[in-house]
Amino acid sequence: MDAATQLPTVGMIGAGQLARMTHQAAIALGQSLKVLAGDPAESAAVVAPATVLGDYRDVEDLRGFAKGCTVVTFDHEHVPQEALQALVAEGVDVQPRPEALLYAQDKHAMRTRLTGLGLPQPRWAPVDSISDVEAFGLPCVLKAATGGYDGKGVWMVDTPGDAQAVLASGLRLIAEERMPLQRELAIQVARSPRGETAVYPVVETVQTGGICTEVIAPAPHLDPAVAAQAKEIGETVARELGVVGMLAVELFQTSKGLFVNELAMRAHNSGHWTIEGAETSQFEQHLRAVLDYPLGSTAPVAPYTVMANVLGGAPGGPRLDERLQHLLADDPGAHVHLYGKAVRPGRKIGHVTVRGDDPDLLRRRALRAAKWLQEGE
Numbered sequence: 001m002d003a004a005t006q007l008p009t010v011g012m013i014g015a016g017q018l019a020r021m022t023h024q025a026a027i028a029l030g031q032s033l034k035v036l037a038g039d040p041a042e043s044a045a046v047v048a049p050a051t052v053l054g055d056y057r058d059v060e061d062l063r064g065f066a067k068g069c070t071v072v073t074f075d076h077e078h079v080p081q082e083a084l085q086a087l088v089a090e091g092v093d094v095q096p097r098p099e100a101l102l103y104a105q106d107k108h109a110m111r112t113r114l115t116g117l118g119l120p121q122p123r124w125a126p127v128d129s130i131s132d133v134e135a136f137g138l139p140c141v142l143k144a145a146t147g148g149y150d151g152k153g154v155w156m157v158d159t160p161g162d163a164q165a166v167l168a169s170g171l172r173l174i175a176e177e178r179m180p181l182q183r184e185l186a187i188q189v190a191r192s193p194r195g196e197t198a199v200y201p202v203v204e205t206v207q208t209g210g211i212c213t214e215v216i217a218p219a220p221h222l223d224p225a226v227a228a229q230a231k232e233i234g235e236t237v238a239r240e241l242g243v244v245g246m247l248a249v250e251l252f253q254t255s256k257g258l259f260v261n262e263l264a265m266r267a268h269n270s271g272h273w274t275i276e277g278a279e280t281s282q283f284e285q286h287l288r289a290v291l292d293y294p295l296g297s298t299a300p301v302a303p304y305t306v307m308a309n310v311l312g313g314a315p316g317g318p319r320l321d322e323r324l325q326h327l328l329a330d331d332p333g334a335h336v337h338l339y340g341k342a343v344r345p346g347r348k349i350g351h352v353t354v355r356g357d358d359p360d361l362l363r364r365r366a367l368r369a370a371k372w373l374q375e376g377e
Contacts, residue, residue, distance in 0.1 A: 009050075010031060010073065011034045012074065013076075013079055015048070015051065021267070021281075021337070022287065023035070032048060033050065035051050035052070047340070052064070059086050062084075062087060074101070077105045084098035101265055104263045108145045122141075127142070127174065134160065138158060140157060141154065142157050145174055179254055185204055185252075185258070189247045190245070190247070190285045190289045198295040201219075202219050202226075202231070203215050203218060214309075214367065217306070217307075220359045234249045245266065248271065278300055304359045307351050307366065308351060308352050310350040311346055311374050322376075323372060324373065331354075334365065337350050
């Protein structure tokens, strides 16, 4: 490839479904995303030609992977800080920067920083003993400060015995009050190194067993003042924490207002709807942001878009490809994304997106499609 046609190389640490969908977006920008995979069978590794095998926790593997990359980014937040700091010290452009990513890696650090910014949060405190938990007050939520995802690392505790069982794990924990939820929302903000931002509409997320199962975009019946507050929270977090790339801010909506739940500094499940539902998908937007390209339009292309996650079901029944064929015949307007992952009960193996005017009808369509792909009945 000559200099006139050579394009930047984006390296993504991690090869899950987020990297797979980012690879698809990269193709339209003339790129083949370079991914670091721990296993050649990972979701992105089976489709991205520029796949490097290595351990995201090993600084030497990271050094080798980063060679030739214009910028290095992530499809998960679990890369150790010391490894990232070593890359930055050696001149690697890591986005988001480690000092920003810390607040998506460590819930104690996040809560402390957001407290300093005066943003609304549940009451919280670090805890390392039963006396700390009892002083905080039961019932409450205990969260692992690091390493949690998809409901893992989160425990609803009602009694001292419940708390003791979690404390016995030896994990670093924080306690949070249980919020009286009306529903859960999310706001996504893209930010580039030059400080340009693009904000997507506020969406409603539905959680089942700690896993996001539905996203409705935009959130139905949302007061414009609440939407404006969510946008202000998202922009404040992105700006003050120095985020580059996609930022997702998960929010609790309560009778007392909005409260920040968690942060993610990458493409996020709450933004999968953007592939078919917005002018610019979150995956293309993340690439634009980390490369410091002009950001794309976040405008919706339909009044409502609903996304339903497809989870792995029990063994047996029709093959997945047979289920897919039947679904496409039954609902030609359904957009199906399968991640090429081994099927295990409860594991995210894909998602379905539908667009239209009636959010209730769309939810029924999306859930019916996801259930058929999961169960084959």
